[in-house]
Amino acid sequence: MIYALGAFDGFHLGHRRLLERAARRAAEGGAGWGVMTFEGHPRMLLNGGDFKMLFSPEERGVIARSLGVPRMERIPFTREFASLSPEGFAGFIAERYGIDGLVVGENFRFAKNRAGDPRVLAELSAERGWSLDVMPSYRIGGCVVSSTETRIAVSCGQMRRAAELLGYPFMISGEVSHGDERGRKIGFRTANIAMRKNKVYPPFGVYAALVSIDGGWLAAALNVGDNPTFGGDAEPRCEAHILDYGGALYGKTLTLFIVSEIRGEIKFASAHELAEQISHDAAECSIACRGYLSRNEAAMRKFAALL
Template identity: 30%
Template sequence: MRIISGETQFHIEDKTAVAIGKFDGVHMGHQKLLRHILDKKEQGMKATIFTFDPPPAVFFANMADAGKPAEAKSSDSKKSAMLTQLLTKDEKRRKFEALGIDILVEFPMNAETAHTMPEDFVRNILSDRMNAAYIAAGDDLSYGYKGRGDFSLLNKLAPELGYRTHAIKKLQMFGRDVSSSFIKEEILSAEMERAAELLGEIYYVGGVVAHGKKLGRTIGFPTVNLLPPDEKCLPPYGVYFSEVRVDDRKYHGMTNIGLRPTVSNNGQVSVETYIYDFDGDLYGKYLEIALLTFHRKEQKFASVEVLQRQLDLDLEAGRNYFSYE
């Protein structure tokens, strides 16, 4: 997959089938949209995604925060959580490549590009630089300065610029439009099963295994540790039963998300996972921790010994959970 990132001056030679969107989570609604451009590969077009980096909501939130005193920034924790991403940039790239996307354009969102007039966006970016022959997006598409561009403008310019358009209606599930905001609500409520249905897959945290203090090994509880970036949307701190994916294999796991208050005071959020029936070295490897279900809240125990007794109970509960899969 070719990635064009951070560039405004580029040109794609091949005819492209372009999907426009944020694609946070690549949820069931996004997958419906992406099928339309992937189908066009049979007609010789390159399946191409256009998205902004950072996402517009994040860019404008940062702009609004600029100049505010530190204590006033992101004071609404719920609002801040909703600005996190279901997929990090790395996770999203891996996802697109696995789906068969040919070209990913991560167009820079900044003060200059945010002032692009809608018609200039269509002519100069979608037509001239991206060589679009087919453009698909949600029927609520907006683009250009203050979001003034819409599908009617796309359709108006289509005969002149030589592309076709397709407006995709919002997918509905559980009586609501499927959206990243809806999915984040479920994740922030630890409703991992509902989030999985909306996403079309189990919600996961991906990353390279980091070195920890290795305290778990001293109490018979070795773990692998991921340090998620700040922009990653995480469910409430606690213990989750999980699926661990590494080297094209899957294992059962038990994952603690949080600050590990009994053994650490450094404030670092970690995703720490015990892998059932596994004995190997995973340091430096990329893996994904898919969060199947919530088990219990994170808590601080009186001692490491009390923590160990609780972990033994958690491990047994996990074995019972997986026996019923």
């Protein structure tokens, strides 16, 4: 097996170069390929648990499948694993997986205190008869694409930038729960999704999002926030008003792909003013979603088939 190796929070465009190389190397040698990654981001353990990731394990699984990753090995990132030396790390993976070769990026670091780098990995791979491909850092406009850059873009509300780095829109998925049932009174029903403790979210505000329902894409106007117009004491959440949809969603898993940012969350003087603004938001979101879909139809079709 040829494995692309690393944390892979999100399979951004840089990671995708590794996947392509792993698939090609595997095809050349008649081997299979996959991703070797960790359960829990290394920084989650090393930062004392308050590290926020782009994607939950389930979301990452959907993204991997949409990209055609045939196999994903997840190594639990325990303290014991984190304290291995580079030689210990190689022994650990050699014992558990049938490795023919590895693919990493030039910035890959591993083992205790990040003592291992591609040069060390090349020596360890030679000893074990593994092939090793080290990919140059993929850049957009001079800037190295990374999960860190993507987390910064999302937490600053730069959703078009996040989509540019990822190669697909930032995704939020979760079970639809009951809200205060105020939405229907103001004329805009919303599907509410609770926020997770360990996930990065965009700042409170309104965003255009695509949602896949029954194999097709619908546009949604998504609000991330705590409803300041109604006191701001609601638990912060993601609530999507799905355009042209009247079906029941409670209890179902909804996946939202945020294609662009629209505005910040505002405390309106009345529910009427809020409702007027939401109808403008909905029109803007519809245009943004249709535009994104028309430019990225093939990639989004792969996601729709999995949701």
